[in-house]
Amino acid sequence: MSSDTFTHSRALIGRHLRHLTRTPQQLMSITLMPVVFVLVFGYLFGSAIDVPGGQKYQEYIMAGIFIQVVMSNLGLTALGVVGDLDNGLMDRFRSLPISRAAVLIGRTTNDLILVAWSFVLMSGIGFLIGWRVHNDFLSVLGGFGLLLLLGLATSWLGALLGLALRSAEAVNAIGAIIVMPMSFLSNAFIPLDGLPGWMQSVAEWNPVSAVVLACRKLFGNAGGSTGDSFPMQHPIPMALVLTVALLALVVPLTVRAYEKAASKK
């Protein structure tokens, strides 16, 4: 990244953070939503479900709840991009002599900061309902690193979606079609060995599953029964590889879509 791109991205991150401090509803949604997630999934469900191996459900489930915020980042970024297209700001940015990636880097980085903020809150609430990490500090940090990396990928995917669909309604509809299977056809909430064979394979190769399992390992939380497919046997390297592959696929497509972006009129 050239120093210009860095300066431009930083200026645009500043713009987004100002939005956050001035629109209370946005701040509420990234603050309250994660808290509600933890309470509903961790506390409410936790009292009804037993984890094989005798560990507490709260410990099993936290990685899955973190993933929900990571996945919802797709919609956050997509709607932001649609907003900029709608009000003509995207045209203004595109008529400026700035790097093609700066606008996208600014937005995705900002949204990643919001995800990190949600993680901090969720960890606090998680602690209160009984979630504990049983590993060294660096491993735990590595787990959050993987989550953030996946969050970056979903954010770029969201930007691509926003640029391609150019309408909030379409983003909500198509976004759900992408997010739902990715988060629920994974080990985020359920052990995979109960699934029919082909579905189990899909779920095991889902980057979300690798990241979730890697996080459970790095946090020292129970993994549940994991299956013997390659990604489930080597979750940490595979989480890294699958997420980086997703980024490598999506980022160039998104930059191209930005170049061609036209407001819907």
Place this chain on the structure above:
Amino acid sequence: METAISAEGLRKRYAEHEVLRGIDLAVGAGEVLGLLGPNGAGKTTIVRILATLLPPDAGKVTVAGYDLAREPKEIRRRIGLTGQYAAVDAVLTGRENLRLIGVLLGLGKRKARARADELLEQFDLADAADRPSRSYSGGMRRRLDLAASLVATPSVLFLDEPTTGLDVTSRQLLWQMVRQQVDSGVSVLLTTQYLEEADQLADRLVVLDKGTLIAEGTPEELKRKVGGERLEVSVATAAELPAVVKAVADASADPPRWTRRPVASPSRWSAAWTPSPRSRPS
């Protein structure tokens, strides 16, 4: 640089719909060219192409001396774009909007601040500078948008229907501010639906309809060509027409041509006069 904008054989098609069917136009340095035409004529498409936002299907374009296909980034350094709707961030204040553009243009923080202050003063926004721009009136937002397009001190300015939807006072204020830019040597491509606006600002006009240029000239020349005077009188029955025609002919110094045609109700007829070619002022 003698020509600010030159376009030859510009074409653009969306699926089945041919939006531009071979447009040639040129804007001289320091000139204001008005692009006049109804909605859907292709005005905005032309602006979007010239401002590097949309690639043409065919045509050779240079803006500010640079080739559009080869050096769009050089063009972006030298143009300002004010769109149909004000493209400013509604949450940020006027000052923050202009500073952001300044930083993105590589002015550096200090210069960006100074340039923002200067423009806020110049566009009569200093008092509102620290309010979020969503609280601005329509006219103020357009002025902020215009200011935002001038942060880089561009040599070529695109104004895409800059005053659509504004009240008379705001419109005149904006015109005055555009004129200041023209006086300082900026070349302008202005699109508008209003003949009055074109008349006020443009040195030369082209008229666009369904993707083709159908007329060109100074505002005066065009008004003479297309805007002839016309008198229409409706009568209750066809039998009354000859008397009316005679009365009008007697009253005018030069016998006008006239046509008769039925109007909505079959029992009513009207006579319409247009000045005969001889009687036009030249």
